[in-house]
Amino acid sequence: MARPRMPLDLTTTFTISTIVHLLMAVLLGLFWRSARRRGAVGFGWWVVNEAVLTGGALMLLASSTSLGWLAVPASNAAFLAGMPTLELGLRIWFRRRIWPGMAWRWGLALVGFAIWFVVWRQGHDYATRSVIFTALTTLQALLFGHYVLTQLRSVDRPSRLGLGLIGLGAALIIVMSLWRSVQTWPYVGSGLPAPGHLLAVLMVVNIAVAVTRVSAMLLMLHGRVEARLQAVGMELERRANTDALTGVASRAHFEAASGVLLNQARASRLPACLMVCDMDGFKAINDQLGHPEGDAVLTRFAALLRDSLRQGDLAGRLGGDEFAVLLFNCSPATARGIGERLCQAAGAVRASDGRAISLSAGLAVAVPGEAFEALYRRADRALYAAKAAGRNRIVADPA
């Protein structure tokens, strides 16, 4: 058989390979430093993965030196460990179980290496070892690709995009390994070196896979950071909208949301009422039993208020012991009934010394097109009328 032309020799191939993996490892390492602060657990394993592959490529370079006896098996071990390390990173990243799924992966890497080692020790040539190696890599890539596919369903964009890219990398490895086997097969047992065009294509695919994988990881990291920022934003919004002590709407949120509900009521010609209520003699609870007990009574009352409302109604704390409820799609008669039941139920809220609380409430029915401020003024006037009439009652604004 004629010796084929060699456009690319082994040393150049391994040198390029080492540089590519080293660059990727450094790039990922830099991102990892910032990702760690944001809690991107698992990302570090991808840096390790790239470092292992760099080590593998470096040892391949050294295989033509006197260190060859150590470098050749060590580099093959590194490449066989590459795929399971990447999957380990993914599993930690997505907080998935590591065992028993990983046992198969590491088992295959170990057994595969043992087979390759025996073949190498028996003195078989490069082409024979290469065919065995590509068969093992194909199997590893198939298992890894299957894992990536099972994860695709359970993650959101852009993690899905990242996983898709990683899956593409695995598919590239499978196609390449099969092609490499077909190309190398005629040389098995011939003792000839690998054909040059094979090395060139391998190199290009190697670079493509490395770049694909690193881009995928960065994309996924970006997705994680975005998701965290979104969660933090939502939490901040929730805190701003909620009264910290009682858990009902804060004053600002109650006013804004009431404005929206009143507009909706007007547009759909539905009745809406505002009820403002204030505990009677609350100051005495604070003065006699202490501020913390006052807080506890406020919290208990707010829970009762939330439980007494229908879906679609809005409860808020306007300040101190004053609460308000916007009753949406609620007739004046129903609103009055709700208010009376609430005043009655308030008696079940007791302070630590056993005293029951009572409630005064003012009710105003929204005039279509009326602004929240005007409606509130009328409900507040009714509340004062309830206080003036002896407390523990509900008074409706006559307008």
Ligand SMILES: Nc1nc2c(ncn2[C@@H]2O[C@H](COP(=O)(O)OP(=O)(O)OP(=O)(O)O)[C@@H](O)[C@H]2O)c(=O)[nH]1
């Ligand atoms: N424990 C507690 N007390 C508060 C809080 N905010 C305001 N207060 C107190 O609540 C009390 C409100 O008292 P008022 O509603 O004016 O008076 P009251 O004793 O309920 O009397 P009437 O409303 O006239 O029946 C004041 O003493 C405030 O200091 C709070 O977050 N926690």
